[in-house]
Amino acid sequence: MSALLKRQLLRGLLLAACLPGVVMAASIQVLNYSSREVDYIAVENPGNTNSGGGGDSIRPYGQGGSICCFSVPEKWHADLKVVVVYQLSPDPTFHRETVSVPSYPDGKGGDIWLIVYEDGSVGAVVSHYGPSRPEWPGKIKGYPVPTKEYRDERRRQKLKREKATLLTLERVLLRDINILSVEDIKETQEIIEFQRKLIQSLEGKP
Template sequence: MNTLLKRQLLRGLLLAACLPGVAMAASIQALNYSSREVDYIAVENPGNTNSGGGGDSIRPYGQGGSICCFSVPEKWHADLKVVVVYQLSPDPTFHRETVSVPQYPDGKSGDIWLIVYEDGSVGAVVSLYGPSRPEWPGKIKGYPVPTKEYRDERRKEKIKREKAVLHSMENALDGDVSDLTPVELMRLKGAIEYSKKLINILEENDK
């Protein structure tokens, strides 16, 4: 366990011991339902920047890892709020958004989940259950799934990259190959054929 993780764990445990009604130092999870890269996301208690935990980065339509720790009350109360600290690529600005935490499902505390939505807004829930469970209290049910538009865009980008690679290899083959061994020449030709097939498959899927 590295020094930073130890400090976060100790901070969470000390806070849990000092605050009334706190049952646990919860793990921090994060979900990205947007097409933007999340460069940083963490959580704090309102008015206390030293109470933070997290700091994950998440791919578009992805899920972060489990990070320790952040203290959550054993019992939900109506004014329960946290501050979500986040940075969305390519904007270097760090944002701090105070959000309300909805009721715990079945009245049970659990991990704290930090959420980024497609419109750039953020949220947080405390749940013993993951997004695929019917008890999940988040406003979007299920784990993030890339949209068709996002998948199509990524496919077009991949086709463009593959065509650039193919063009470079074909230029190499059309040039002076006298310094290549027979095995290297065979591998180059094989790579060209593979690249052509891959581009054809990607273009077929793009129709």
């Protein structure tokens, strides 16, 4: 192929990409099905680091978005791929993974959903349906739900923090009881009592 023909072909592709109906602006959504904090996640077109969008941080078993915008083809094609750029806490490493986008449900474009799985891998789908709909093309159906193990660990950590707070309050009251006013003592005692009830609740005690 001659250089002139290559330039003409490239010019034709660029013009086609600018025609109405060929690409569409998609909001960026994120689903985190893992127990790890997502410190950063964004999407790019392969070979074009300036085409990116996103950058959210997402809590474990959480979701994020909508961030505007990222251009996706209005019509799906078999070799459609995007690059997901992400960082999972506590690892400071930025990862870049090229993933295939499954066919659009009903053949219609929509938001682009970036997905983090429990094993640390990532994916992307384009859909105008959310994860709770049967038409959802993602390999996991439904929004992220924390596991029992994760919920139990969160409860243990909260219980530890609340006990430390109670201990600090009790020590402060004991140390300053001779210099506090009657009103301040009463208020501190009420806070301590509330803290004890909160701890009992976290421990599952009546």
